[in-house]
Amino acid sequence: INTLLYTLSNAGTVIVVNNRTPKNVLEAVEKYQVELLPTSPTFINLILLSEAYKNYNLLSLKTVTYGTEPMPESTLKRFHQLFPEIQLKQTYGLSELGILSSKSKKSDSLWVKIGGEGFETRVVDGLLEIKAKSAMLGYLNAPNPFTEDGWFKTGDSVLMDGEYVKILGRQSEIINVGGEKVYPTEIESVIQEMANVAEVTVFGKKNAITGSMVCAKVLLEQKDNSKEFSIALKKFCRKRLQAFKVPVKIEIVEQKQHSKRFKKIKRQES
Structure with missing residues (x-):
């Protein structure tokens, strides 16, 4: 609403698409020479996954704003590498x-x-x-x-x-593992760098020994052997994270990990 009112009050034009998919949004960017794209980290990740950007001319796009949820650093850097001329602004x-x-x-x-x-x-x-x-x-x-x-x-x-x-x-999403604080976004950023990972949600579960343990739900781009993938994920994380941050339990899911508003579904400790 803020972007809508700001744009209209400054004599700008707002382009609305019926179905907010990466393809439709980027098609509108090319067709109407859109200069500003307000979005979320989740939608930016979907643009990267779909590779729809390869099919459209996005040279008109000057600024992409993102907010409403934490941005995984790996997603931000990858988007910036692909579009170094676009200003990325956190709101x-x-x-x-x-x-x-x-x-x-x-x-x-x-x-x-x-x-x-x-x-x-x-x-x-x-x-x-x-x-x-x-x-x-x-x-x-x-x-x-x-x-x-x-x-x-x-x-x-x-x-x-x-x-x-x-x-x-x-603060409510911090996972306390034996007195050590674990921020889900940091772990998600690392896992998101793995091949074949579409979306990931990291959250905590109660553990009798450490208080909580790190868990991850992963949506894959293509089907894979769950056991083999879980082993590979832990190995991948051990090379990049401290031991207490490595997910203990990994669940391969088929459900999207974001809402209709392209915001990551809230993590809940259980």
Whole structure:
């Protein structure tokens, strides 16, 4: 909605496709010489998987924005390598506060500067908090998400580098393995680099010894032997991740790992 209203208020043109598939969207980009494509990390991954970009002229495309969920670093870098002339910009916003201004450090960087007029940001114990003039009053029949001095607790775990932050993921999705924090997006980014992986969702499951263990659901591009693939995946991860981050349980699934809005289905610890 933010992109729609911003575009129209600046005398821009909005192109809408009936069926949001990579093919249809990129076909519209070529046909109408689209300059800005607002999307999600999940949809960018689908564009890469479909290879539909090979069939269309995308030279008009100047900027691709992404948000609503963490971006796997491997997906970002691969897209940037294919389209180095396109500016990739991470966006950040919340229904409770509105959309903040943002500036990515580089097109292939997950570090982003957020804020703008009417917004203040701070990081407390590794978690992002925001004060906004446009903030909601609160939730109905639910706990107050604001601090006593008016800062909204986003629940997003972040790193800081000067004015820039790197969003690691939701605090509620962190997997605690024997006291070590595991961020699902980091593991997903590694697994996404494997051949034949279409989509992957990493989540935690309770474990009597370590508290939680890392698990992964994987949708393959082509059918493969589940046992052999699981062994290969663990071997692949061991070369790139610390031992406690390597998935213990791997499930090969046939269901898509994203919603109709092209957002990854929420991970749930069980």
